[in-house]
Every structure is written in structure tokens, then in C-alpha cells.
Amino acid sequence: MKYILSQEEYDALLNTKKDEIKLGKAKLQKLCTTIADTMPIKLSWGQWKETPTPWGCMLTEESKGEEWYCDSCPVDEICPCSHKHWSQ
Numbered sequence: 077m078k079y080i081l082s083q084e085e086y087d088a089l090l091n092t093k094k095d096e097i098k099l100g101k102a103k104l105q106k107l108c109t110t111i112a113d114t115m116p117i118k119l120s121w122g123q124w125k126e127t128p129t130p131w132g133c134m135l136t137e138e139s140k141g142e143e144w145y146c147d148s149c150p151v152d153e154i155c156p157c158s159h160k161h162w163s164q
Contacts, residue, residue: 101156108155109133115150134161 081089113136116128135157137144146152146160 104154104156105135108151108157109135111151112136112149112155117148117150119148 112131112133114130117131118128131148131150132144133149134144134146144161145163146155147163149155152160
């Protein structure tokens with residue numbers, strides 16, 4: 077069975093899907109930020125060498141006015157943030 081949609085119906089379907097994608101990204105970002113701010117990780121260098129400590133999300137740190145990087149973030153591979161920072 078085939079359906080013929082008007083341009084308005086087609087646009088409404090596309091807009092609904094785009095809204096769902098935006099909502100999904102917002103939920104994923106919130107989850108990634110929470111994990112980065114709370115999940116203790118153990119690093120092989122620096123002050124965290126002995127005791128695992130949360131890395132912290134760069135979005136949270138930026139809101140505090142601090143510069144932060146995504147270098148050791150535990151969720152950097154799935155994080156949807158489009159403006160990640162990396163140290164040099």
C-alpha cells in the first residue's frame with residue numbers, strides 16, 4: 077500500500093523526526109555530563125595517580141568559568157558535544 081503525502085504532511089513528519097533527534101541528543105548530553113562529573117577514573121599521571129577521581133565535564137567546568145579539556149573524559153567517544161576541547 078502506498079501513501080501520497082502533501083508537502084505540508086511530509087514537512088510535518090520531517091520536523092517531528094528532527095525534534096526527536098534534538099531531544100535524544102539533549103538527553104545523551106545530560107547523561108554524558110553526569111557520568112563525566114561523577115565517575116571516578118584512574119589516570120597514570122598527575123595528581124590522580126593514586127586515587128580515582130571524576131574527570132569532570134568541560135561543559136560543567138566552563139559554566140564555572142574554568143577552561144577544561146576532554147582528554148581523559150570517560151565518555152568522549154559517545155558525547156554529542158560539537159565543540160570539545162583538547163589539550164595540545
